[in-house]
Amino acid sequence: MDDVGNGWFRCSVIATADANAAGAVNILLSSGSETVSYNGDGTSGLFLWGAQVEALAYPTSYIATEGSSETRGEDGLTHPATTLDILSAAGTIYFSYTPISDTPSLGHNSNRASIFRIAATNAMQIHVNASARLDFVAYDGGYKTAFKSFTPARGTTIIGTVKWDGTNITVYVDGAAGTPVACGALDLAGLASFLIGHEPTANRACDGMLRDIHVFGEAHADALVSRNADMLAAAS
Numbered sequence: 001m002d003d004v005g006n007g008w009f010r011c012s013v014i015a016t017a018d019a020n021a022a023g024a025v026n027i028l029l030s031s032g033s034e035t036v037s038y039n040g041d042g043t044s045g046l047f048l049w050g051a052q053v054e055a056l057a058y059p060t061s062y063i064a065t066e067g068s069s070e071t072r073g074e075d076g077l078t079h080p081a082t083t084l085d086i087l088s089a090a091g092t093i094y095f096s097y098t099p100i101s102d103t104p105s106l107g108h109n110s111n112r113a114s115i116f117r118i119a120a121t122n123a124m125q126i127h128v129n130a131s132a133r134l135d136f137v138a139y140d141g142g143y144k145t146a147f148k149s150f151t152p153a154r155g156t157t158i159i160g161t162v163k164w165d166g167t168n169i170t171v172y173v174d175g176a177a178g179t180p181v182a183c184g185a186l187d188l189a190g191l192a193s194f195l196i197g198h199e200p201t202a203n204r205a206c207d208g209m210l211r212d213i214h215v216f217g218e219a220h221a222d223a224l225v226s227r228n229a230d231m232l233a234a235a236s
Helices: 222-235
Strands: 002-005 008-010 076-080 091-099 112-120 123-129 133-139 143-149 158-164 168-173 191-197 208-216
Touching: 091 123, 091 222, 112 208, 133 158, 133 168, 143 168, 158 222, 191 208, 208 222
Parallel strands: none
Antiparallel strands: 002 008, 076 191, 091 158, 091 208, 112 123, 112 191, 123 133, 133 143, 158 168
């Protein structure tokens, strides 16, 4: 159950059928003893809106439907990388990430839940993998990977940070750094598309909510990373 503000909550239930058979989904009011037939008080109640059923192991965002089933493209945003400081030899990316599953990476290609991908000739990837860690992968003719372990928990927001400074790449979760990994100067030429969220070409869904995305063309010091993470956490 996720608080989306102004008294509204987004509720989801994930279930796996134990047999192939017809089923039904009902949304009902019940008493505290889970009795669906009881006397109300004439004033209490609730508003329901946006119900949907999906054949997935996780809920997606709302799909507007009128009279028949509908489909829409996966949630994702693409931005031209050439207009960002992301092509700098040093950089820092901050973001707030709230998983919608305790195991956000499972069920996807390579067991990776995508967060960002910057792609073309060379590539950078930020994802959650099956080992319960936040990975930052840079490719410029060879793979360089840094990570910070954390425990995904549905509805619990983390502040993720990745940075590269011409010597190392480092991943942070809530301001705490993982082990820096030597990378040297990254050759970021050819990075064209900054993909935020789903990576449809690789079938890696972003199983969570992303917000407060900040991109800087410089490597921030640990103390600044910690302060910025605290500010983003306070705003989440």
